[in-house]
Amino acid sequence: MIxxxxxxxxxxxxxxxxxxxxxxxxxxxxxxxxxxxxxPHVLAAGHAVRIGPAPPAESYLSAGRILEAARSTGADxxxxxxxxLAENADFAAACESAGITFIxxxxxxxxxxxxxxxxxxxxxxAGVPVVPxxxxxxxxxxxLEAAARRAGFPLLIKASAGGGGKGxxxxxxxxxxxxxxxxxxxxxxxxxxxxTLYVERLVRRPRHVEVQVFADAHGGAVHLFERDCSVQRRxxxxxxxxxxxxxTPALRARMGEASVAAATAVGYRNAGxxxxxxEGVGDDARFFFLEMNTRLQxxxxxxxxxxxxxxxxxxxxxxxxxxxxxxxxxxRQRGHAIECRVYAEDPAAGYLPQAGRILLYRQPERPGVxxxxxxxxxxxxxxxxxxxxxxxxxxxxxxxxxxxxxLAALSDxxxxxxxxxxxxxxxxxxxxxxxxxDVDTAYLDEGRGALAAPSIPAAALAAAVVHADACRAxxxxxxxxxxxxxxxxxAGWRG
Amino acid sequence: xxxSRRFIVRQGDAATAVVVRTDGRISVGDESEAFTVLPIAxxxxxxxxxxHAWRVAVAGPPDARWVSAxxxxxxxxxQPEGQSGAPRRVAATGGLSAPMPGTVIEIAxxxxxxxxxxxxxxxxxxxxxxxxxxxxRDGVVSAVHCAPGQLVQPGPPLVELA
Numbered sequence: 001m002i003x004x005x006x007x008x009x010x011x012x013x014x015x016x017x018x019x020x021x022x023x024x025x026x027x028x029x030x031x032x033x034x035x036x037x038x039x040p041h042v043l044a045a046g047h048a049v050r051i052g053p054a055p056p057a058e059s060y061l062s063a064g065r066i067l068e069a070a071r072s073t074g075a076d077x078x079x080x081x082x083x084x085l086a087e088n089a090d091f092a093a094a095c096e097s098a099g100i101t102f103i104x105x106x107x108x109x110x111x112x113x114x115x116x117x118x119x120x121x122x123x124x125x126a127g128v129p130v131v132p133x134x135x136x137x138x139x140x141x142x143x144l145e146a147a148a149r150r151a152g153f154p155l156l157i158k159a160s161a162g163g164g165g166k167g168x169x170x171x172x173x174x175x176x177x178x179x180x181x182x183x184x185x186x187x188x189x190x191x192x193x194x195x196t197l198y199v200e201r202l203v204r205r206p207r208h209v210e211v212q213v214f215a216d217a218h219g220g221a222v223h224l225f226e227r228d229c230s231v232q233r234r235x236x237x238x239x240x241x242x243x244x245x246x247x248t249p250a251l252r253a254r255m256g257e258a259s260v261a262a263a264t265a266v267g268y269r270n271a272g273x274x275x276x277x278x279e280g281v282g283d284d285a286r287f288f289f290l291e292m293n294t295r296l297q298x299x300x301x302x303x304x305x306x307x308x309x310x311x312x313x314x315x316x317x318x319x320x321x322x323x324x325x326x327x328x329x330x331x332r333q334r335g336h337a338i339e340c341r342v343y344a345e346d347p348a349a350g351y352l353p354q355a356g357r358i359l360l361y362r363q364p365e366r367p368g369v370x371x372x373x374x375x376x377x378x379x380x381x382x383x384x385x386x387x388x389x390x391x392x393x394x395x396x397x398x399x400x401x402x403x404x405x406x407l408a409a410l411s412d413x414x415x416x417x418x419x420x421x422x423x424x425x426x427x428x429x430x431x432x433x434x435x436x437x438d439v440d441t442a443y444l445d446e447g448r449g450a451l452a453a454p455s456i457p458a459a460a461l462a463a464a465v466v467h468a469d470a471c472r473a474x475x476x477x478x479x480x481x482x483x484x485x486x487x488x489x490x491a492g493w494r495g
Numbered sequence: 496x497x498x499s500r501r502f503i504v505r506q507g508d509a510a511t512a513v514v515v516r517t518d519g520r521i522s523v524g525d526e527s528e529a530f531t532v533l534p535i536a537x538x539x540x541x542x543x544x545x546x547h548a549w550r551v552a553v554a555g556p557p558d559a560r561w562v563s564a565x566x567x568x569x570x571x572x573x574q575p576e577g578q579s580g581a582p583r584r585v586a587a588t589g590g591l592s593a594p595m596p597g598t599v600i601e602i603a604x605x606x607x608x609x610x611x612x613x614x615x616x617x618x619x620x621x622x623x624x625x626x627x628x629x630x631x632r633d634g635v636v637s638a639v640h641c642a643p644g645q646l647v648q649p650g651p652p653l654v655e656l657a
Contacts (some may be wrong), residue, residue: 234625345624353622355595359554359561360538383596387622407566416538416554416561416568426566456571458511458523459542460564461504462530463551464571465513466521466540467560 002026002077002101002320006070007045009081010060011374012390013298014041017079020312029073031066033059035382040374047073054384060084063091070100077101077319079312083386086295089114103319105294109266113292123289126265128258131277131288133200135160144181144197149174151201157181159188160196167191170202203288205440206277208232209244210293211259212303214314215268220324223256224303224311225333227273231428233351233444238421239428240299241338242306245399245437246281255287262292271315273297277441298341298391301370305337305395336399338406340425342413344387347424353387356380359417364409368395368402371413381418389415399437403429501576506569512576591631591652597621599645604654608636616654619647628653 004027007014018028018041030045035054042048049069052059059065061084070078078095080086080103092107104110113119120130132151136143148155148171157180159167167188169180181197189195207230215221228244229237247255259274275290300311314325344354361377373390381387392413394406410426433439433448442448502513514522520529526544533541535550542549542564552563557573597619604616615627616636634656641653 350627351624352594352626353624355622360552362539362552383622385622387624411566413566414552414563414568416552416563419570420568423567456506456562456567456569457549457564458526459530459544459547459549460551460562460567460569461511461513461571462521462523463532463540463542463553463564464504464560464562464573465502465515466532467538467553 002103002316004029004073004075005077005079005103005316006031006066006073006075007041007079007081008060008066008085009079009083010036010039010041010385011388012041012372013081013296013374015044015374016372017081017312018044020310020316023310024313024316026316027075029069029075031060031069033384035380035384039379040376049073054382056084056384063088063094067094067098067100071098075100077103077316079103079315080295082295082298087114087293101319103270103315104296105268105270105272109268109272110294112266113294116291119291120289122265123262126261128262128265128274128289129287131201131203133198135196135198139185139196141178141181144199145177148177148199151199154202154204156200156202157184158198158200159184159192159194160198161188161192161194167197203277203279205442206279207244207246207439208237208275208290208441209247209255209278209287210273210275210297211255212297212300212311213259213263213268213272213274214311214318214324215263215270215272216318216324217269217321218323220327221260221263221268222324222326222328222331223259224307224309224331226252226255227297227299227302229299230439230441231434231444232441237299237341238444239338239340239425239434240302241336241399241402242302243333243336244278246278246285248283248285250283251285251287258287258289262289266292268294270318271296271300271311298388299339301372301391301393302337302339305370305393306333306335307331308334335395335397336402337393337395338399338402338429339391339393340406340410340429341388341421342390342392342415342425343421344381344389344418345421346419347421351421353383354381354418354420355383355387356418358389358415360414361416362412362414363390364392364412366405366409366412368405369393369409370395371409389420400435403435503574503576505572505574513573591616591628591654591656593619593621593628593647593649593653594626595621596646596648597626599641599643599647599653600625602639602641602643604636604639606636606638610634610636610656617641630656632656 005021006029007017021028028045030042030048031051032042033054051065085091089107089111092102095102134147136147154172157169167184169184171180185195209226209228211226212224226244227240227242229240231239262274273293276287277290279286346352358379363371370393375389392409394402396402396405406429500515504511504513511524522529528544530544538554540551542551549564555561560571560573600620601618610630612632614630617628619626637657638655
């Protein structure tokens with residue numbers, strides 16, 4: 001069994017993993033950059049090692065320094081969390097050759113899924129549906145037109161060499177094809193110096209539905225149902241839930257089977273997520289393989305809530321060579337769970353990330369609500385890292401009850417000192433489209449979830465004024481402040 | 496006789512008069528009924544108006560005072576009436592400099608190019624996010640002071656418009 005786990009990460013996910021280790025009686029090691037000295041994740045571990053300055057390339061992304069920290073503290077396993085080195089096949093391989101257990105899949109599985117082209121080929125071979133499309137070897141108009149008809153309409157014609165929408169054309173039918181091909185080729189050549197085109201079926205109003213899979217080294221492989229992550233802005237997930245409002249039992253069974261087949265095809269072990277685009281609703285909906293995330297997901301608590309499983313503890317057991325703690329028939333989805341990601345950002349300014357000090361922090365506490373946070377009052381949100389501060393997970397017997405529980409929890413969540421997306425999350429969860437379960441991945445970016453500017457109750461303005469008064473009066477009358485002004489302890493910040 | 500004290504609370508362009516009366520009750524704007532504010536803990540207040548009650552959290556200095564109630568959080572500027580407000584620290588979002596440290600990932604304009612207000616001049620990446628820097632007004636690009644891949648700091652202009 002593993003005796004000591006080093007977490008090569010920071011923030012809420014590091015704390016989440018330390019909690020699992022504590023419950024398994026495993027020693028813990030945190031690593032931190034200069035920006036994170038004294039951060040909550042450092043205090044949550046038994047040991048802590050400084051690994052470098054604030055920029056991730058010199059700290060949390062430095063495989064050498066992290067392996068050295070593991071050696072110096074005697075850690076026999078490393079959990080990468082998500083982001084940073086979590087999907088770096090070379091890092092997993094370096095752990096393997098250093099005799100340190102990497103709590104995740106084998107490096108070969110990370111590499112196989114890391115390349116979109118090889119992943120797609122593997123999935124096609126395993127019988128997992130992929131979005132129909134190809135880059136024809138013969139790039140003549142006639143050949144591209146034939147490829148387009150094979151993929152089916154509506155479709156996308158795009159530059160094989162790059163992204164960013166350049167050289168991309170939406171073609172709704174045969175009649176638009178003849179004009180679209182030369183236009184896309186010209187644009188692709190201009191933008192990337194390469195006019196090679198790729199044609200792909202356009203998935204209409206796709207939902208993002210992913211399936212949690214888990215496999216062990218003894219041939220055991222299960223899925224832990226789906227998560228719907230359709231509420232996204234700029235391809236970043238904002239709200240996730242399980243079950244998906246769009247998935248029926250028959251569809252769930254098909255997606256689960258396909259996901260286990262996908263994991264088995266790459267010799268997968270440990271926790272992974274197979275992401276799909278879902279077109280349509282109900283038993284007839286079609287799903288297409290998007291990619292596989294070879295790591296623990298940010299949104300794993302949603303699955304933990306509905307299954308009752310502890311995914312991180314299971315990760316550690318499986319990494320230690322033990323069998324999966326569940327057979328497929330042991331697993332049930334019970335009730336409904338929703339997760340909201342709380343970011344330091346200004347949704348009104350194009351989700352501009354915000355940095356600064358948290359002057360006041362009160363997190364919700366109520367039945368059925370879990371908060372995984374990486375910050376506390378007084379924490380500095382740094383420009384160097386992801387601006388996610390916390391995740392709120394509400395679990396209830398029904399989706400409607402989970403929505404009400406989430407609204408209550410978000411209303412209780414108070415973070416002062418920098419703009420957050422809490423008001424935005426409230427508006428989205430309370431929106432008619434979300435309540436109806438009718439949100440696709442373009443919902444936020446197309447502005448269909450337009451938000452009203454927040455209006456603060458007059459009562460809050462009254463308190464804002466009294467706070468000033470109280471602080472001033474306290475400062476004048478008594479040195480022992482009746483109402484300590486948090487500002488007073490923040491000398492040097494204002495300039 | 497202690498007189499009532501009057502404050503102006505600004506939230507963006509909106510200004511509201513708030514009066515702390517001699518009896519300690521608070522009048523806000525044209526609200527007909529006054530409020531009572533009870534401190535519960537540091538930065539935590541119970542505000543009541545008749546049968547209504549709000550829990551309100553407050554933190555920060557008068558010119559950048561954060562207030563949160565029922566899931567809505569704003570930053571306001573509190574000044575005694577008659578004093579001109581100190582300049583607010585407002586995040587620059589339409590300027591020509593970086594709003595935060597970041598890496599230049601794309602420059603969309605070249606010197607001599609005519610741009611319209613709102614056009615994307617360049618894109619930065621910071622905290623895993625792509626941040627477009629847009630032209631604050633119509634003009635002609637007279638200089639570009641950064642290159643793709645460069646780490647830039649807030650302050651100095653990245654692009655100049657003539």
